[in-house]
Amino acid sequence: xxxxxxxxxxxxxxxxxxxxxxxxxxxxxxxxxxxxxxxxxxxxxxxxxxxxxxxxxxxxxxxxxxxxxxxxxxxxxxxxxxxxxxxxxxxxxxxxxxxxxxxxxxxxxxxxxxxxxxxxxxxxxxxxxxxxxxxxxxxxxxxxxxxxxxxxxxxxxxxxxxxxxxxxxxxxxxxxxxxxxxxxxxxxxxxxxxxxxxxxxxxxxxxxxxxxxxxxxxxxxxxxxxxxxxxxxxxxxxxxxxxxxxxxxxxxxxxxxxxxxxxxxxxxxxxxxxxxxxxxxxxxxxxxxxxxxxxxxxxxxxxxxxxxxxxxxxxxxxxxxxxxxxxxxxxxxxxxxxxxxxxxxxxxxxxxxxxxxxxxxxxxxxxxxxxxxxxxxxxxxxxxxxxxxxxxxxxxxxxxxxxxxxxxxxxxxxxxxxxxxxxxxxxxxx
Ligand code: NAP
Numbered sequence: 207x208x209x210x211x212x213x214x215x216x217x218x219x220x221x222x223x224x225x226x227x228x229x230x231x232x233x234x235x236x237x238x239x240x241x242x243x244x245x246x247x248x249x250x251x252x253x254x255x256x257x258x259x260x261x262x263x264x265x266x267x268x269x270x271x272x273x274x275x276x277x278x279x280x281x282x283x284x285x286x287x288x289x290x291x292x293x294x295x296x297x298x299x300x301x302x303x304x305x306x307x308x309x310x311x312x313x314x315x316x317x318x319x320x321x322x323x324x325x326x327x328x329x330x331x332x333x334x335x336x337x338x339x340x341x342x343x344x345x346x347x348x349x350x351x352x353x354x355x356x357x358x359x360x361x362x363x364x365x366x367x368x369x370x371x372x373x374x375x376x377x378x379x380x381x382x383x384x385x386x387x388x389x390x391x392x393x394x395x396x397x398x399x400x401x402x403x404x405x406x407x408x409x410x411x412x413x414x415x416x417x418x419x420x421x422x423x424x425x426x427x428x429x430x431x432x433x434x435x436x437x438x439x440x441x442x443x444x445x446x447x448x449x450x451x452x453x454x455x456x457x458x459x460x461x462x463x464x465x466x467x468x469x470x471x472x473x474x475x476x477x478x479x480x481x482x483x484x485x486x487x488x489x490x491x492x493x494x495x496x497x498x499x500x501x502x503x504x505x506x507x508x509x510x511x512x513x514x515x516x517x518x519x520x521x522x523x524x525x526x527x528x529x530x531x532x533x534x535x536x537x538x539x540x541x542x543x544x545x546x547x548x549x550x551x552x553x554x555x556x557x558x559x560x561x562x563x564x565x566x567x568x569x570x571x572x573x574x575x576x577x578x579x580x581x582x583x584x585x586x587x588x589x590x591x592x593x594x595x596x597x598x599x600x601x602x603x604x605x606x607x608x609x610x611x612x613x614x615x616x617x618x619x620x621x622x623x624x625x626x627x628x629x630x631x632x633x634x635x636x
């Protein structure tokens with residue numbers, strides 16, 4: 207029943223609101239939430255007697271410094287029985303400021319609510335008890351959220367108790383498929399878990415680690431552009447992350463940050479599912495970026511003689527030097543060779559990128575396994591061409607789902623279902 211000036215949708219008069227609230231009190235409602243500048247606050251001791259007043263403050267634009275947030279809560283506390291404030295959280299440091307403000311105000315011993323709005327605000331609602339707030343807000347149903355960042359009641363109930371909070375750290379994250387995959391796995395297993403998006407700029411990685419500890423997060427996935435830059439901030443790496451020199455999963459255990467690379471596992475499982483044995487086979491990896499690193503590591507671990515070709519030759523050479531049994535090769539020379547396995551690790555053919563083949567079609571032939579790390583579209587021109595030539599083809603779905611399954615296991619010690627994650631992924635994509 208917020209008025210349009212207060213950011214709500216109610217278009218009746220103040221008197222209409224008063225009549226409604228009076229009947230609500232009569233009907234047994236114990237709390238009424240009024241905006242801090244609402245004239246109805248003056249009726250607290252008269253017409254609205256019988257209910258406690260939550261005095262609310264909303265800032266849809268941003269998050270002021272912690273002391274200002276505390277001041278706002280103090281002013282709301284003076285006007286109502288319970289102060290509540292919500293701020294749009296636009297960055298990791300704003301989120302940390304909000305956590306600091308909650309800690310400071312909790313020293314008053316007063317019941318209060320403080321929450322963030324927007325993508326990053328979701329954490330403040332899920333982790334309300336870590337913030338020390340007495341209550342938070344949820345939507346009655348999914349899709350009926352009254353504020354950005356609000357979570358539905360059914361999910362909030364599942365998260366009661368000892369919850370597992372994870373997420374994905376990167377920038378930008380608008381197209382990330384991981385939240386759908388992990389949240390579907392949590393819901394299907396009935397686990398009190400939630401996977402959130404944590405858009406984080408380069409200079410805010412350390413702040414993110416502070417936030418993760420403050421809110422007792424179990425861990426998070428890491429994506430572009432932080433897979434390498436996060437390395438110096440971690441306490442230790444597992445063998446896969448050490449070998450690849452990049453991290454896509456971080457577990458927080460006893461305050462320590464442990465880095466893993468589940469892309470290698472994802473790539474290995476995808477190759478195996480297509481029948482790649484490794485020993486005695488030769489493989490060509492096209493591209494020398496992050497995905498190539500995982501594929502080259504997986505192929506080299508499987509025992510394949512692996513070649514890398516890339517638009518920028520020096521990058522292929524440098525990547526090849528980091529592994530045994532791996533060499534770089536010129537694109538033109540690769541086209542004359544017979545490979546058992548060919549993998550595209552460039553974005554060529556991906557939705558939004560040029561619909562071009564990453565290498566000449568003469569490299570493709572019958573009996574090969576041809577993998578594209580791209581999953582959107584599900585069949586790139588590269589895969590269609592390989593299929594036409596009689597190759598066994600596989601797209602990037604299996605790698606993506608398997609890296610997610612392994613990360614989920616690292617976070618929860620539980621096995622999620624491949625089909626559940628795959629269906630969730632396809633639900634978002636197609
Ligand atoms: P990246 O680190 O930016 O590397 C991209 C690679 O592609 C580089 O080697 C780059 O060559 C090459 N490249 C880019 N544009 C090109 C062009 N127009 N012509 C020729 N080569 C080009 O990216 P990434 O993270 O490795 O991602 C690459 C692909 O893998 C993307 O399609 C991504 O969706 C996919 N991927 C899939 C999974 C999965 O789980 N299925 C996981 C990660 C990534 P230069 O070195 O010359 O720039």
